[in-house]
Amino acid sequence: MTTSIANTASSLPGETLADPVTGKTPDGGTGLPPAVSVRQSNRSLLHGLLTNKKAMTGAAILVVFIALALLAPVLYPDNPSKITGMASQEPDAEYWLGTTAKGQDVLALTIHGSRSSLFVGLTVGFASTFIGILVGLASAYFGKFIDEALSLTTNVFLLLPGLPLLVILAAFLPPGLGTVILVLVVTGWAGSARVLRSQALSIRSKDFVAAAVVTGERPLRIMFGEILPNMASIVMGTLLACIIYGIGAQAGLEFLGLGDVSTVSWGNNLYWAGNEGALLTGSWWVFVPSGVCIALVAFSLALINYAVDEVTNPRLRKIRKPKSDRPKPTQPVPTGKRVAA
Template structure:
């Protein structure tokens, strides 16, 4: 890693003063609990976290609330919501509430898995590209641009059609098609931090590369990393539902996407069985809305301009 001439002179001269370091405002907020406290006092964040928490609890308790196989058939076919079946039944006699609750387990798991993996890859590629620069930056930027130029939907369809169906396949396909956008955004943010004084100080004092990347640069990108993570989770849940609605997932499994697929195949819209379509579609919309509210709250907490506008 190259260091400027002035920095070389500082490190080799007899002056024993510690190199100046820039204040790490976001880093201190994250480690000091400021970000968490800000989110817990933000109305948008509380609203979004409440919705998300309820869905997670329902997904975890699905085997307790609706025990047994959710795909089991009952004697009631295309029954409207009633005391026996709170959300009605499908054209095959399956309980819609059971399908919705059990489907949340697969959809949320895939969404969070895609979000975490895609964000990690995006951070790794983006920060490495900005930190190392030169040839590394050019190669990683070329790789990122290639994935950005490939049309997302056709690539999703092709990969999903040729790989064996299953949740793992969906996660792999969505990560392959979803990491490049986050890498581009994170690289831009890392480049703006790359020239800060505290990074030059870390380099001069001989800190390890991985430590500089993940303990110096990344904490100062907390807000953009969090926004990227939330966006990737929304993308994962929505893209999985879209793939499975097209019949490119494992149609024998239970998820919000497969619920919509079978509802469409059974002609729920044509027969007026609205209760078969609405629960899974509404669940996807509510989760996306909750994550978007949390994303807005993160921006308000970490962006001084938004905080000032809110006070005014």
């Protein structure tokens, strides 16, 4: 009787009392307001990523490439396309990654190429995720005619073949970095919108969203203040996947010659390596660095994406027993020799 009175006095208005033993409420929750539970889940997500080896490894690789991209004008202030050495010179002490068939420094082209590739990848990733958030939240919240119209538009973009659409748009539009970003955003937002809509639909039916609607909250306040914070993990995973798509798709378009070949990027480095016959002449140092950089950046983002899934998904989380609970190995009892009397 005393315990129930104390619990009633310490509870806040609008909260559900939790069981003192299990810590759970009758509906399976924690008894905390939605805003508090969201903040705690976001803190646990951040703490889990900071203590996850995969996330830290991926973040370290990504930080190295971002630092190289930012310091490229300091490391190589001259034009990276400038002819500085002999043609097709193998890697040595002067040219760490050798030279191209024109005599350009491959290391300078690789470092300066990271600026364009990372910029396009990050821009396409954030833009595609932002459009996906808008379409997914609006479709899940409003429903009815708006949901049908947005779902139809999303399905049309999903059914269109990606590579042919990329080639057609890039061929008819004027070449340039803005054209590449526009083409990749137009063809890349539908997948993120479909994923975010399905997640928003499950949150839309929660009690705290219905309570916000009853209290007269504005639709934008509900979508971005109540629903979106509960989708932090899926939004982060979608963002990382869109960045990987942006970097890889840009390299593919430029390798086919559909980008601006006058700019320096990893895709254009591969394009010029193919045109100059680097593979036929055995000049592996011309095309390997750009390909390895694309693979490493995609690998780092995939590590972070997998770490997000590992932290938020209990099935992927490794449960380790404390050392005190682990069984101790049994040691054989030493047997002494009998001495004759």
